[in-house]
Amino acid sequence: MADPIEFPFGRPTDEPDFSDAEVMTRLRASYRALPTPPLAQVQQCAAAVLARAGASGAAAPVSRSVGRTFRPQWWWGAAAAATLVVGVMRPWRGEKTQHEADSAFAAGAAAQPTGSTRDEGDGEIRFDLTLPSTANAVAIVGDFNGWDETKTPMAKRGRDGTWSVRVPLSPGRYTYAFVVDGREWLVDALAPQVPDAGFGPANAVIVDGED
Amino acid sequence: MTDAELVVRTRTGDPEAFGTLVSRYYDACWRFAYHMLGERADAEDVVQESFLRAYLAIARYDERDQFRGWLFRILTNQCRNALTSRGRRTRRFVQDDIALETAPAAPPGPATSVEDAALIRALGQLDPAQREALLLKYAEGLEYSEMSAMTGAGESALKMRVKRGSERLRALLGRSIEDIPPGSMRSPGEPST
Amino acid sequence: MTLTGAAWLLLAQLASASPAAGVMFAQSATSSQQRMAPDDQALPSAQQRQQIQFDAARFDSVTANTLRGLFEDAVELGLPTRPLINRALEGSARRMTGDRIVKVVRELTAALNEAKVALGAGSTSDELVAGAEALRAGYDARTVTAVRATRTPGSAVTALVVLTDLARSGVPTGTAREAVTSIAKLPRSDEALLGLQMAVAKNAQRGPGMALDALNRYVRGTIPGSPGLSAPTTTDRKPVRPPDS
Numbered sequence: 001m002a003d004p005i006e007f008p009f010g011r012p013t014d015e016p017d018f019s020d021a022e023v024m025t026r027l028r029a030s031y032r033a034l035p036t037p038p039l040a041q042v043q044q045c046a047a048a049v050l051a052r053a054g055a056s057g058a059a060a061p062v063s064r065s066v067g068r069t070f071r072p073q074w075w076w077g078a079a080a081a082a083t084l085v086v087g088v089m090r091p092w093r094g095e096k097t098q099h100e101a102d103s104a105f106a107a108g109a110a111a112q113p114t115g116s117t118r119d120e121g122d123g124e125i126r127f128d129l130t131l132p133s134t135a136n137a138v139a140i141v142g143d144f145n146g147w148d149e150t151k152t153p154m155a156k157r158g159r160d161g162t163w164s165v166r167v168p169l170s171p172g173r174y175t176y177a178f179v180v181d182g183r184e185w186l187v188d189a190l191a192p193q194v195p196d197a198g199f200g201p202a203n204a205v206i207v208d209g210e211d
Numbered sequence: 212m213t214d215a216e217l218v219v220r221t222r223t224g225d226p227e228a229f230g231t232l233v234s235r236y237y238d239a240c241w242r243f244a245y246h247m248l249g250e251r252a253d254a255e256d257v258v259q260e261s262f263l264r265a266y267l268a269i270a271r272y273d274e275r276d277q278f279r280g281w282l283f284r285i286l287t288n289q290c291r292n293a294l295t296s297r298g299r300r301t302r303r304f305v306q307d308d309i310a311l312e313t314a315p316a317a318p319p320g321p322a323t324s325v326e327d328a329a330l331i332r333a334l335g336q337l338d339p340a341q342r343e344a345l346l347l348k349y350a351e352g353l354e355y356s357e358m359s360a361m362t363g364a365g366e367s368a369l370k371m372r373v374k375r376g377s378e379r380l381r382a383l384l385g386r387s388i389e390d391i392p393p394g395s396m397r398s399p400g401e402p403s404t
Numbered sequence: 405m406t407l408t409g410a411a412w413l414l415l416a417q418l419a420s421a422s423p424a425a426g427v428m429f430a431q432s433a434t435s436s437q438q439r440m441a442p443d444d445q446a447l448p449s450a451q452q453r454q455q456i457q458f459d460a461a462r463f464d465s466v467t468a469n470t471l472r473g474l475f476e477d478a479v480e481l482g483l484p485t486r487p488l489i490n491r492a493l494e495g496s497a498r499r500m501t502g503d504r505i506v507k508v509v510r511e512l513t514a515a516l517n518e519a520k521v522a523l524g525a526g527s528t529s530d531e532l533v534a535g536a537e538a539l540r541a542g543y544d545a546r547t548v549t550a551v552r553a554t555r556t557p558g559s560a561v562t563a564l565v566v567l568t569d570l571a572r573s574g575v576p577t578g579t580a581r582e583a584v585t586s587i588a589k590l591p592r593s594d595e596a597l598l599g600l601q602m603a604v605a606k607n608a609q610r611g612p613g614m615a616l617d618a619l620n621r622y623v624r625g626t627i628p629g630s631p632g633l634s635a636p637t638t639t640d641r642k643p644v645r646p647p648d649s
Contacts, residue, residue: 023377024349026384030327031242031350039234041255046233049263050226112609143490146459147497173530173561175490185498190605192569195541197491198508199498204537204565206530208594252607252617 142176171209341376467502
């Protein structure tokens, strides 16, 4: 199998002495042995970076004049060669595939609501839930309100799709879930879950009895 | 399309151009990060963080420089940060009567690969500065002058790190696997014996 | 799932419907308008009636009858009824059929019974439920007992909940058991246990093997414990800061 990573063998300067050659060989072999990260992972990284940069409010980076910078001569040739080799081994598949991959990833990652629970210390627990898409009404249902979706509606915070409510809970363990717009039942993907009993997934929360 | 052209496009807000840059360098970045940090998930985190920093700083990047070099400077910084903060939190593993899989080698499952687990473990026992110098010199193939510009350390200091790191690595690898206690990843605060 | 002899007997009885229990309430249950007001009836003991308060109006009458029978059988077995009632209410809220609700409640009863054996005397109702869920998640009774052994009665809920959650992230049962028991043995380790749960849940989303990586990292960073366990090694995504040139 062709070596996907080009190493600058036969360099004129800084040749390792004989004993170091073993180390170098082994290091390079280890590099080669690692599997190529799957395309999905790479694309997820790019998508995540763009999302985080966007989320932080960063505008598209604009070119500014630069001062003295790092400018090694040798890199040019090797970088070009590496690029060429990478291009051959894993051709960039084109815009369409990238778009599909991006939206598939975004859909997958975004489809999971995530939330948090917080003990407010005054006998109430605050439940927060961030939803991937807009909703008009969200309610929390659980052991503490007889799973009645009219009892504990949540309030929307800001424009970022986060919903929140405080529930008075005495110490103990409770199972709960969220009902969106009166029809869709969702769970917090990060909070502890209970095995599906035949009803669908649900979360569990433990309220501490002591400090 | 050259890196320089992609950078120019990225600056105007073209996400696909940036995506192409990521796909060009992800592999190389990840392999370096994995050898520096010893764990896949950490390597992924650090690589993503590095690309993020690169994206946010791309206005300051000079197209006459090598993108790879510039990116690697960010990457080595991020690896160093990750190791420093990990060192603050990681406790030395003490063999429990309950056996736990703790080696940073490949986890079971579809992601398993045939990799040099002993090497990764041995690398983990080096002083991070030595590890970094070794990787930059032998795996990335940099000149000492380039390494100096990248890391800010003097060339003779770097040569010493490579030499010492190489000696220690050889010593570690020379022992059989059973002699190396599992999970004894060194944190930066501890002196290398 | 293995059951004790008594539990099998009970299940056999439950499966054949319990008309005897149902008849007692037939009069009051025929009217769909009328609420079942448990405290009104003259039945087993007032105390037992007290335990079985549930809004029967949320079910059709047949289901309500069957459920009441199941709840009373649970009392006979010395099992808490509140978790069963909660499950029934959940089923009704989710618009499940009466058959499915009854099936789920029966299965939970059996799991509670098995958990009671595994967890032993003195375990609280919350612990029994958490233990039952762990069994349903695929752990064996031996594992549940091992977790029980790390804590005094009443304080094993978090450990059991975390154990249960690890199963859905693809952590092998043996590994999950070792991780949870080794952390749970440490003093005041509920926070650490929840941190483990979060670390694994977050990383499980990233791909195969990620959950196990995260678990190993976390355990390594937590053991040996000392008062004031450190934060998990896997943290939230770092906030975006201006890049250091």
